[in-house]
Amino acid sequence: MTERAATYSEVFAVREYRYLFAAYLLSLAGDQLTAVTVAYLVYTGTGSAALAAAAYASSYLAWLTGGPLLSGLADRFPRRRILVVCDLARAALIPAAALPGLAAPALVVLLFTVNLLRPPFVAARAALMPEVLDGDRYAVANGVDNICAQVVQVVGFAVGGSLVALLSLRGALLVDAGTFMVSALLIMIGVGARPAPRPPLSPARPGRAAGLRVICTDPRLRAYVVVLWTASAFTYAAEGLMAPLARQYGGGAGTVGLLLAAAPLGMALGGVALTRLCPPAARAQLILPLAALSAGVLAAVWLVPPLWLVLLLLVLAGAASAFAIPLNALFGRAVPTEYRGRAFGVAITGLSGLQGTAMVMAGLAADRWPATTVIGFSGLSGAVAVLALAPLWPRRRAQAPVTFEVPIEQPRTTSTADSPTAEASGRRR
Template sequence: MPGRRRVSRLGKNRDYRLLWTGQVVSEAGFSTAMIAFPLVVLAITGSAAQSGLVVGAVAIAQLVTGLPAGALVDRWPRKRIMLGCEAVQAIAAAGLVLALWWGKAGVGLLVAVAVVMGVCRALFEPAEEASLPRLVPSEQVPAAVALNAARTSAGQLSGTALGGFLFALGRFVPFVFDVFTHLFAFVALLFVRLPDRTTAAARPPAHLGREIVEGLRWVWGQPRLRVTTFCVVSLNLFFSAYYLVIIVLANDRGMPSGEIGVMAAMLGAGGILGALAAPYLHRRISPYLLITGVFWALTVLTPLAIFVHNGYLMGLLFAAIAFLPPAANTAIGTYQLLNTPDELRGRLGGVLGVTGGLAAALGPAFGGWLVDAFPGPPAVLVCAGAIAVVTVVTAVNPTLRGFPAASEPVEVTAATKPE
């Protein structure tokens, strides 16, 4: 089958394989550190509020620096940015290990390390995304986008599982693991041959603020980019709210904490399986049907939680819900990458990172408000109703209905000289 040959070629792409392998390890290290941060703060201060401050510092730093980071990604060599981010994170984590070993770590240092991690992620993610069309042929970009999503889910699952275990061995042990994961990713990146960007050298850099505005205008001025960004933001916002509502509902119904943990794990497993299936679905179903189909399926599935009183059955529902979005995200991400000029891809990633991050941050707050205002099943229905409204908007949107088929060719400028 043609699809199988494409996946095989992607698997044999040495440079993509090096990048993917390094980043799945790096993602596991980051997730391990994110579990360890609040545990360390609680052990040092006993303050839950200060634990939240440290964990929140990562997301806040990533949001605040997201737009400038995207502009810098379009200005600087992207491979050097990625190498620098891995090196800086390894150094920051190593410093924290030494401070914990000597008993000198305080909340201020933990916040500083968290901020460094957030800034590095704000730079690394758009740099990697913008590099993808230059690392793999355009027909393999959908598979690469989907495998990157599977990589992120796998790294988060493994890191979350490891974090508590390593912390039990010692406060500094999770961060030792984090150091080695970033060093591993750094070495893997050294051997990645990333084609040079001739367009970046052809134009002198403008004022950073003007470059940020240029990126915002580009995204807003492209109807298909605008509507697909709306789809992603809406999905992140309402699903993160729905997730919190379901966790609270499960707790109120007396589900054991072990079953709730299984629910969360099955959500991640469903996402991984969905990401693996996404390239196959992307090749056979039009982007319009993929995107609207996901929203229609969520509209049908999300209210079913009202009738489920068993944690394992709820986990199956979570897995089914999480299985669907990666295919739509693959269609959206592929179109956005291949239809954005290379010199603007970093800023595209910065805009998407900030909007997606805001949605992910506001979603739990919205879910918490729903739980307080409409306790129990009504909160589920309100959340499902919001998803239904977005579903109708996407289904009738003329721009989305005219979305190009996955088989339509997209020209991408390719270079041969490595950075």
């Protein structure tokens, strides 16, 4: 593996990635527009904040249920087909929200169904990326995707509200559906067809637990996932406290917006710095320190610093959270290709569940203590927890992309048929 970091031009020189990237942005924007538009539709139709919140929060619930059940589709069918089908299905379902007389509970169920199509889409794309990009281009592309996701997250909410104001709810929903239609078209045009990872005649052994089993049986994958889950849970617990934090500092909605935008801004800046200024080997060495820093820097909020310093700390926490970019690349290379979709599904499902749980726990704590105290304690606890995981972190082989030999399918025999081999090679995919 070369020590020179790949450039953005080298990443975008890959034709398939250009189309995957454009489709990813459109699909991500569509997800944001769906959440904002349907939640607004529910609220204006019922006046119920609880139903509107349920509509918006359905994306978390969809990952918790659809992640384990549906991400395995990316390992059983051609991944290009999964991407196209998920986009076309969302494009077909979303306009149904504009049907007159549709009850609010039905809208919540509709949005939940639409969100169920995201886990197989994300898993299929994540599993396809190492096949499209080799060497450090794969790691840098993960950084590009992450940076753009942060930007879309910040801009998507404002654009969603503007579309509703300019085009009406029905018009906004049609634009929303159009983003998925164009995404599917780009994938069909620009991404080459590949066979399903599992040969059609091979026995379909239990797939739902295969991703979890692959992660649990390999110490490197266990370390990658546990560090990601731990650092993210303690760091993003603060995200659910931005409103009470703004109130504590005497601010209003504008202050909440600034606080919410700080971490994504830092994540984007950290992603650029990590992928463009650090050589590949250095990125791997920085993962654990940055994971601890992403939570630990928030411990200073306990001291109730000035608001400008709180914003700076949130930016720094977001920048350190960019450790997930090289970690994602290591994880993607280490998982056998025929289990990659399910393994990513397990990782993202656990991440969503823990982040949501951490936000709820932080909110309950903030009913009793000041938001600054809860955020500071969460940050300090997160740093300690990550550092406690240091003995589990792989020391020697974590710096190089690794791959497993493809496990041999053994028809109707022992349970080892679905287990990856422990021997890794230094070849690039």
